[in-house]
Amino acid sequence: MSSATEPNPLQQLIYAKTGALTRDLLLHPGEFGLGKVPASIKPDGTTTSVCGFCSTGCGLELHMKDGKAVNLSPSVDWPVNLGMACPKGWESLTVLKANDRATAPLLKGADGKLAPVSWDDAMKTFCERFQDIQAKHGNDSVAFLSTGQIATEEMFFLGALAKFGMGMLHGDGNTRQCMATAVVAYKESFGFDAPPFTYADFEESDVLVFVGSNLCIAHPIMWERVLRNPHQPKIIVIDPRRTETAVAATHHLPLKPKTDLALLYTIANVLIENDWIDTNYIANHTVGFDDFRQYVAEYRLEDSLENCGLPSADVMEVVKAIHEGQRVSFWWTMGVNQSHQGVRTAQAIINLAMMTGNIGRPGTGANSVTGQCNAMGSRLFSNTTNLLGGHDFRNADHRQKIADTLNIPVGNIPTENSWSYDGIMEGIRRGDIRGLWVIATNPAHSWIHQKEAHETLSKLDFLVVQDMYHSTETAVRADLVLPAAGWGEKEGTFINSERRIGLHKKVVPAPGQALADFQIFRLVSHYWGCGSLFENWKTPEDVFQAMKQCSQGQPCDITGIRDYRMLDDARGVQWPTRQDESTGDDWMPAQQRRLFEDGQYFHADGKARFIFEPPQAPNEEPSEDFPLRLLTGRGTAAQWHTQTKTSKSAVLRTLYSTTLLIDVSPDDAAALQLLPHDKVLVQSARGEIEARVNITGSVQSGHVFLPMHNELTNRLTFPQFDSYSRQPSYKNAAVRIVKPS
Ligand SMILES: Nc1nc2c(c(=O)[nH]1)N[C@H]1C(S)=C(S)[C@@H](COP(=O)(O)OP(=O)(O)OC[C@H]3O[C@@H](n4cnc5c(=O)[nH]c(N)nc54)[C@H](O)[C@@H]3O)O[C@H]1N2
Ligand SMILES: Nc1nc2c(c(=O)[nH]1)N[C@H]1C(S)=C(S)[C@@H](COP(=O)(O)OP(=O)(O)OC[C@H]3O[C@@H](n4cnc5c(=O)[nH]c(N)nc54)[C@H](O)[C@@H]3O)O[C@H]1N2
Ligand code: SF4
Ligand SMILES: [Mo]
Numbered sequence: 001m002s003s004a005t006e007p008n009p010l011q012q013l014i015y016a017k018t019g020a021l022t023r024d025l026l027l028h029p030g031e032f033g034l035g036k037v038p039a040s041i042k043p044d045g046t047t048t049s050v051c052g053f054c055s056t057g058c059g060l061e062l063h064m065k066d067g068k069a070v071n072l073s074p075s076v077d078w079p080v081n082l083g084m085a086c087p088k089g090w091e092s093l094t095v096l097k098a099n100d101r102a103t104a105p106l107l108k109g110a111d112g113k114l115a116p117v118s119w120d121d122a123m124k125t126f127c128e129r130f131q132d133i134q135a136k137h138g139n140d141s142v143a144f145l146s147t148g149q150i151a152t153e154e155m156f157f158l159g160a161l162a163k164f165g166m167g168m169l170h171g172d173g174n175t176r177q178c179m180a181t182a183v184v185a186y187k188e189s190f191g192f193d194a195p196p197f198t199y200a201d202f203e204e205s206d207v208l209v210f211v212g213s214n215l216c217i218a219h220p221i222m223w224e225r226v227l228r229n230p231h232q233p234k235i236i237v238i239d240p241r242r243t244e245t246a247v248a249a250t251h252h253l254p255l256k257p258k259t260d261l262a263l264l265y266t267i268a269n270v271l272i273e274n275d276w277i278d279t280n281y282i283a284n285h286t287v288g289f290d291d292f293r294q295y296v297a298e299y300r301l302e303d304s305l306e307n308c309g310l311p312s313a314d315v316m317e318v319v320k321a322i323h324e325g326q327r328v329s330f331w332w333t334m335g336v337n338q339s340h341q342g343v344r345t346a347q348a349i350i351n352l353a354m355m356t357g358n359i360g361r362p363g364t365g366a367n368s369v370t371g372q373c374n375a376m377g378s379r380l381f382s383n384t385t386n387l388l389g390g391h392d393f394r395n396a397d398h399r400q401k402i403a404d405t406l407n408i409p410v411g412n413i414p415t416e417n418s419w420s421y422d423g424i425m426e427g428i429r430r431g432d433i434r435g436l437w438v439i440a441t442n443p444a445h446s447w448i449h450q451k452e453a454h455e456t457l458s459k460l461d462f463l464v465v466q467d468m469y470h471s472t473e474t475a476v477r478a479d480l481v482l483p484a485a486g487w488g489e490k491e492g493t494f495i496n497s498e499r500r501i502g503l504h505k506k507v508v509p510a511p512g513q514a515l516a517d518f519q520i521f522r523l524v525s526h527y528w529g530c531g532s533l534f535e536n537w538k539t540p541e542d543v544f545q546a547m548k549q550c551s552q553g554q555p556c557d558i559t560g561i562r563d564y565r566m567l568d569d570a571r572g573v574q575w576p577t578r579q580d581e582s583t584g585d586d587w588m589p590a591q592q593r594r595l596f597e598d599g600q601y602f603h604a605d606g607k608a609r610f611i612f613e614p615p616q617a618p619n620e621e622p623s624e625d626f627p628l629r630l631l632t633g634r635g636t637a638a639q640w641h642t643q644t645k646t647s648k649s650a651v652l653r654t655l656y657s658t659t660l661l662i663d664v665s666p667d668d669a670a671a672l673q674l675l676p677h678d679k680v681l682v683q684s685a686r687g688e689i690e691a692r693v694n695i696t697g698s699v700q701s702g703h704v705f706l707p708m709h710n711e712l713t714n715r716l717t718f719p720q721f722d723s724y725s726r727q728p729s730y731k732n733a734a735v736r737i738v739k740p741s
Helices: 009-018 023-027 119-137 152-165 180-190 200-204 220-227 260-273 279-285 289-296 312-324 342-355 375-381 396-406 421-430 450-458 517-528 540-551 564-569 666-671
Strands: 046-050 059-065 068-074 106-108 114-116 142-146 171-173 207-211 234-238 251-253 328-332 365-368 435-439 462-467 480-483 492-495 500-504 628-633 661-664 679-684 687-695 703-707 733-738
Touching: 046 500, 106 119, 119 142, 119 435, 119 462, 119 480, 119 517, 142 152, 142 421, 152 171, 152 375, 152 492, 152 517, 152 540, 171 421, 180 342, 180 365, 200 220, 207 312, 234 312, 251 312, 260 289, 260 312, 260 342, 279 342, 289 342, 328 342, 342 365, 375 492, 375 540, 396 540, 421 450, 492 540, 500 564, 666 687
Parallel strands: 142 171, 142 435, 207 234, 207 328, 234 251, 328 365, 435 462, 462 480, 628 703, 661 687
Antiparallel strands: 046 059, 059 068, 106 114, 106 480, 492 500, 628 733, 661 703, 679 687, 679 733
């Protein structure tokens, strides 16, 4: 399909990699090199880039020498981290230098082994195999799994390519494992997926309530912002474990897992009974309060907390603190999102903020903290659950708007929503989906109930994995591995938890033949034969301009951001930033932007909704056979997810135990006659793993905890999903501990 006269994108890339200049490269100097970076290197030889691990979105100063980064330090003037970084951020450059980096495309041969092939062969095979599957089984028999960890421009390109170019209907991402619950909760309550806060709120609250969030470990720099709070705030932590965050709190409610709904409804009822609510706010800005009030009336402090395992006096203190606080902020993360009733739990938190008028003012809000560096980009621009820019696939006007904006035939845009991640996995098991393209996520470690996940992946006719490393649990199962450049080896934007869009830059070359995901998508579009649809997207910044246009008129409107240079100069820009706010060429948006200051929500009537539902027990509870409840989550600040990156740094490896430790309470350890570091088998109805015992008061008796960073953990987890968000409930399974014979 390549033209004989013009170098095709692959040839251009090869020339770029080998240093040979082509005419195209001369015409588009930013495309393959450092992009805007040379122009933005400061007199002291540094350039700023946003961190590529977590959603905090810290600014890092890359120290450049001879055009390459040789070191880094946290940015002092970045409004997020103010000169701080956690161990992962500090080690960002080290993890790029691992010897298991994928440096060439790998194709599975007749012997079942992966062996290097050229990009040309890889691309031809990719297209032949997927097109063949589609010809035999229909377009919808090929699907993709995207991520919250590539640039927004890359996920935008991927989503457009897969759905508008390659004819796929089904594509989801690892954000389903993580943020789907918050997305649905916000959409239903506010009318749009819109976390309202800005990080300054951590410092401006006088009461902070953390529900299912271990900020100290998972978002250490946000926690630093809490520590800078000058108001001697009350800090309330609702978490079954006595986490690092709970230890530092003024109030800890160690509730029984999965009973948050009853607790939050009780808190609401006690506030109502005492008339500690903001009736003006409720009347002017919300709908549905009377039904809510009636429903929660049955949650009386004296008798509704029994199942939560909490003394009513402790809960009453928390209610009083919320009432007495002038600026109360509510924060939640995976202890809420990863629950069988996560959406309703998140909305129970939102209800508390609305009924007490704690939203839209400094130091307030119902605030979902995101996880991955670009989970928020994925929520708005990945073309998976929403049509690009927070639009709706099922809405004809929205489809027409996006078709006109991107100049693509409206008929190329699917009119239905994709299956969610679990639906795609089920589709594979049924044989409806036979080809899968996995980009920057590692389901053979991170998906719930691994035995089933592994069986599912092995059913595929063709599995393509696009990753920085060839050694991930998913890549080793692939038929084709596409070697990707990582953070630091390419450029683009991320959107952090407070909706701040920041730029990350190419500061080191990618190893071998690894290419930026952006360039891989260009290659795929060319070989697939749909390159003309995306011919204007030559650089990430071209796609950024397309993103802006798609966002026009939406709550996430970013038409006011001129270009990448503005993102750098403004030290990140929060959405929304509309063009009509601009007062001229040198206009800069304000550095702290919070939503709902005017009390206007995104539903047609401008009002937020009170939404509630009776609590239900999860489908698996501890039993005689499996008497312990397994909780899972983040282990240390030095470990990232499936450890493909963080395990590559010697510095980080010294900061955590490389043996899998299971946290067991002193009571249970005594009952089971376990000593520290004993080797044990942990069994659930789905599998058995080996671990060493860590006896600690951080878990209650009857509970155990395993970090998600070890691939064994998800062999035990129980596959239940929130019925609205389809997010897996990773933090609830029944297990038993036995000593090996
Ligand atoms: N170091 C490090 N930082 C990370 C990550 C990482 O892998 N490593 N990952 C990032 C990502 S993607 C995410 S999503 C975030 C996650 O950040 P967090 O959600 O803060 O981390 P988790 O440890 O998964 O879960 C938080 C807490 O939920 C509690 N919990 C469990 N069940 C319940 C329950 O029923 N009710 C309540 N109230 N609490 C419960 C757990 O005990 C745990 O302490 O971290 C981000 N930051
Ligand atoms: N038991 C249990 N399981 C959980 C959780 C839990 O709390 N408990 N948490 C869940 C949550 S919240 C999340 S977010 C998921 C995370 O689950 P995953 O997304 O599977 O975890 P990661 O290790 O972050 O995988 C990202 C992959 O992308 C690759 N990569 C990184 N950067 C790039 C890039 O620029 N380009 C390409 N092509 N590849 C890249 C990495 O090498 C890695 O293989 O895990 C979920 N699983
Ligand atoms: S807190 Fe998150 S964004 Fe900041 S340095 Fe650490 S990993 Fe990077
Ligand atoms: Mo996550």
